[in-house]
Amino acid sequence: MTTITDTARPALAAGTAVLRATNLCSELPTENGTLRPVDGVSFTLRAGRTLGLVGESGSGKSLTSRMLLRLNPKGFRETGSVVLEGDEPIDLMELRRDGPAIRSVRGRRVAMIFQEPMTAFSPLYTIGDQIMEMILLHRTDDRRxxxxxxxxMMRKVGIADAERRIDQYPHEFSGGMRQRAMIAxxxxxxxEVLIADEPTTALxxxxxxxxxxxxxxxQRELGMAILFITHDLGIVAEMCDDVAVMYLGRIVEHAPVREIFRRPRHPYTRGLLDAIPKLGRGRKARLASIEGTVPQAIDLPPMCGFFARCPVRIPGVCDVRDPEEVRIGSDHTVRCERHAPGARFGDETEVRA
Ligand SMILES: Nc1ncnc2c1ncn2[C@@H]1O[C@H](COP(=O)(O)OP(=O)(O)OP(=O)(O)O)[C@@H](O)[C@H]1O
Ligand code: SF4
Ligand SMILES: [Mg+2]
Known part of the structure; x- marks a missing residue:
């Protein structure tokens, strides 16, 4: 059987840490105060594994994923570290946003596919030229x-009539076709790392x-690590090994996928899962929205960001301090006072203050 990447590198050992993001923060000064759309996010991407990043619109998923490749606009003040492991680990946050070092990582070691394929292609060159440029830059000198x-690759992502399509320009492709070309x-x-931000929503x-x-x-052939952002819980169940649930710029729960579906601990995660009819928890299930809206991440007081919407909030506790991340078992973490060490509050009590 021919493999997808017949001349590419050998596979990395499954589970090896490939990219470590630590304490990522993003700030944007505005007239009304400082917007903090990403606030202390940490995770590790491992070879052969897929981490799903889920959460409502505006929770900071795209900004987080674009930080990994230094793709956010200059106005954002970004801190933290993004270490790409290897013989010589590199902290991508220390590289200049558009310098040659980060450009040699983009596409070759860390690739990204996102919601809007138009931004991936220049309108001035054919789709084939742009895909081939990437291949010529990183894989072979031989144009043929x-x-x-x-x-x-074009055939593999389902682009029919690839021989003709390869010489067409982006505007000659439909949105869905451009999406496939970007994936190719x-x-x-x-x-080594693929960041996929809602890559198949339009297909x-x-x-x-x-x-x-x-x-x-x-992923099987190369041990690629994937960060998969999606609203589709069917895709999460199918694709992801682990899940990070994001709310208001923070990861509020992080656990293996089975654990998230079977024993979600954070009230927000529970809300997301409960909002889906039981029968719908198959391929079609999508992240439902739960009551209330996400507050703006501007000058937030030290309290749980989910307080106003939480059905089990504890007044006097959750609204006076920021819940710390608590480890439950070896690979499950949650940020919620109900799980704080020594918490004397029942896990399930409904408190409507
Ligand atoms: N260029 C920008 N300028 C100002 N604010 C921004 C910018 N990009 C994002 N934001 C704000 O940062 C927050 C997080 O945005 P982000 O795009 O990361 O959300 P998301 O979780 O990816 O949402 P979605 O599911 O809708 O894609 C939002 O409140 C958004 O309004
Ligand atoms: S810390 Fe309190 S308000 Fe926040 S999610 Fe947990 S119980 Fe709800
Ligand atoms: Mg997004």
Whole structure:
């Protein structure tokens, strides 16, 4: 069987830490105060494993994922570290936002696919030229070989008539087609880390299934680590090994996927899961919204950000301090006073103050 990345690097050992993000913070000064859309986010991406990042719109998922590649606009003050492991670990946060060092990482070692494919392509060059440029930069000097790899990747993501399509410009592609072309470009160099921000939302179910399978195949071949942002809990169940639930710029719960579905501990995670009809917890289940709205992350007082919406809040406790991250078992963490060490509050009590 031919592999997707026949000339790329050998697979990394499963479970090896590939990228460690520590205490990521992002601040944006505004007229009304300082916006803090990412506030102390840490996680590790491991070879051959997929971490799902879920949470309502505006919780900071995209900003977090773009921080990993230094792609956010200059106005954001970003701190923390993003260490790309290897023979010589590099802290990507120490690199200049648009310098040559970060550019040699983008695409080759860490690739990204996002919601809006138009931003991935220049309107001035053909789709094939742009995918081949990536392949020529990182995989081969031979143009014919680059074209062959490009055609192969285009077919693999479900672009019919790839021989003709390869010489077309982005505006000649429909939105769904551009999405597939972007995925082909991202996977063409066999990256160690793939950041996927809602990559298949715009695709129909059949193509979505093909693309997800392609990602899994590449993950098996190369031990690629994936950060998968999605609103689709069916995809989380199918694709992810671990899940990080984000709320108001923070990870409020982080656990293996089975644990999240079976024993969610944070009231917000519970709310998200409870809002889905039981029968819908299959392929089609999407993140439902729960009562209330996410506050703006501007000059927040030290208290639980979920307080106003939480059905089990504890007045006098949750609204006077910031809940610390608590470890429950070896690989499950949660930020909630109900799970604080020595907490004397029942786990399930409903308090409506
Ligand atoms: N360029 C920007 N300028 C100002 N505020 C921004 C900018 N980009 C994002 N934000 C704000 O930061 C917060 C987090 O945005 P982000 O795009 O990361 O959310 P998200 O979790 O990816 O949401 P979605 O699920 O809708 O994609 C939001 O409140 C958003 O309004
Ligand atoms: S800390 Fe309190 S308000 Fe926040 S989620 Fe836990 S119980 Fe609810
Ligand atoms: Mg987003």
């Amino acid at each position: 070989e680059a074209r062959r790899i490009c055609l192969d 470009m991202a996977l063409s160099c066999g990256p 129909d179910v059949t193509i979505q299934a093909q693309v997800l399978e392609l990602m899994r195949q590449l």
